[in-house]
Amino acid sequence: MNVTTPEASSPGAEAHGEGLLDDARLSATLRTFRDSGMVIIRNAYDADRIATLRASYDDLLAQERSAPNGSRSVQPTDGQNHIQMQMPLLPPFADVDVVAHPVVAQVLAAVLGTDYRCCLYNSNTAFPGSTHQQVHRDAGPVFGSGLGVPTPTTGVVLNIPLCDFTEENGSTEVWPGSHLIVDHPDDAGAELTDRARALASARFNIPVGAIALRDLRLWHRGTPNQSDGARTMLAIVYQRSWLGWRSPALRVPAKTWRAWPSHVQTVFAAAPVDD
Template identity: 30%
Template sequence: MRYTSAQHDAFARDFNRDSLVILRNHIPRDKLQRWREAFQPLLDAGIEAERGKPNRGAERYYVTLPFVPPFADPEIYEDRDILSIIERVAGPEPVLCQLATDTPLKGSDYQLWHSDTPPLFPELNDNDTPSFQLAVNFPLCDVTDDNGPFETTFGTHRMNKTEVMAGLNDGSLPVHSLKMALGDVMIRDVRAIHRGTPNRTETPRPMVVLGYSRRWLHRPEVHIRVPREAWNMLSPIGKQLLRNNPIVDEANLRQESESYRTFAY
C-alpha cells in the first residue's frame, strides 16, 4: 500500500464530503499503455456494433471489457488502497460488478446532467443515505481540456436532484472539470450529478470504470462474465469481490450486445 490507515481515513472523509477522491499517479503508466493497446480492437468492434445508435450519446461509446489479461488484473481490482477507501465508505465485503469503458470520440457532445443510479429509496424524495454504489475510474490516456474531461459537482451525491439542477441553472453550484493524467485513479459516488463533455481531438479518450457496490446490492444490468479457468485461479480476495458474477465457459465470455443501456437518472 502507498497510504497509511490514517490517510485512508482522510480520503474517506473527503469522499463523504465531496462525493469523490483522486489518487494521483497510482497505476503504472506502462501497465495502462498495454491496456490501451489491447482496448483499441474492442473499441473498433463496439463502434461497428453501435454504428448509428451509440449507447452513450453522439460519438460516445460504452464498451464492456472481457475478464481476461491485461484487463483481469488483480493488482488493480484488488488494490489495497482503493479497497480500503471503498470499505470505509461502502462497508465491508464489497462486490465488484462492472469492468467497462466510456469513450468519447470527435463529434461527441455534452451529456445532460445526470447521476448513474436512482436514489436508494426514491419514494422518500431524499438522497441522504450512505454510499452504496461506487465507480473507480482511470483513463487510458491523459485527460485534458480538449479531449472530454469529466465535469461534476461536489457534495451532490447526498442532495435532491431538483435542488442540484436549480443550483446549476442559477450558477450557485460550482462545476468542476477534472483533468487526469495517465495513472490517476478517481473513486466516486455514482449519485453525484455529472456529465461527459466533448472530445474535440482526433484521438479517442477511453475511461475505464470498475463498479463496486455494497455486499447486498445487485444491479442486473451490470455484471462481469468470469471464465471458469480464471475463477479457479483467483485469490481469496478476488473470489470474494467477484462472488456474485456469472462463471462461464470460454465460448460464452463475450456478450453479443451491451446490456447496460439505461445509465442516466
C-alpha cells in the same frame, strides 16, 4: 499515491507501489470522498501499465465495432460520439491490480463495508467531435425522495483513465457535493442539466496513472472532445452486497476465476463463472 479533490488541485499524501494508505491518509481520503462525492488518487499506475491497457482496449474496441453482425458489447450513450463497451473479464482487464487495486480495495472497504461486490464492468469513450452529455447520475438515492435525507454511499464507480484527461479532449465534468442532494417531490420532473446551472462544477483533469472513485449519485457528464484522439476510461462499479443487482453481462471465465486469489473471487462472488 497523491490523494486529491475532484479539481486535482489540493496537495495530498504520497505513497507508491503496493503500499496502502496509512491511517492519516486514509482518513483524509475518506473525508474528501464524503464531502465531495469523489476522490482522485494519483500515481496508482505507471505509464507503461496504462499503455498496455490502452493498446488492448483499442484492439478490442476495433474488433467489436467491425463485427459482421454488430456488437452487443458496444452501445452509444447520451451525446454525440460517446460510446460505452462492456468489458470482458480477461487479461489485462481482469488483472488483480485493475479489478482489485490494493488502495482501491482499502477505500472501498471503508466506504461500502468489507462485504462489497462488483456489479458492472464497463468503459466510456468520447471520440473527437463528441458533444456535451446531459447532466446525470448513475444511481439515485436508495429511497428516492421518501427518506428526505441522504444515506451513506451504497455504490462506487472506479474510473481508470487510459489517457490524460484534459479540457481539450473532454474530461468529465462533475458537481461536487451533489451526491448528497435528495430530490424534493416538486423536482421530480426537472432535468438535472437545468438544475445544475445553479451549482458550481469542476472538471476531472488528471494525468495518466491517476484513478478516480466516485459515488454513483454524483451529478456528472461527458464534455466535448476537441482533440484528434479518443478519450477513454474503464469504469468498474462496486456496491454493498445486500443490493443484489449485477449486470447480466458480468460473467467470469473459469480460467480467470482460477487465477484470482480468494479476496478477488469474493468481490466477484455474485457473477456466474463460465466454463
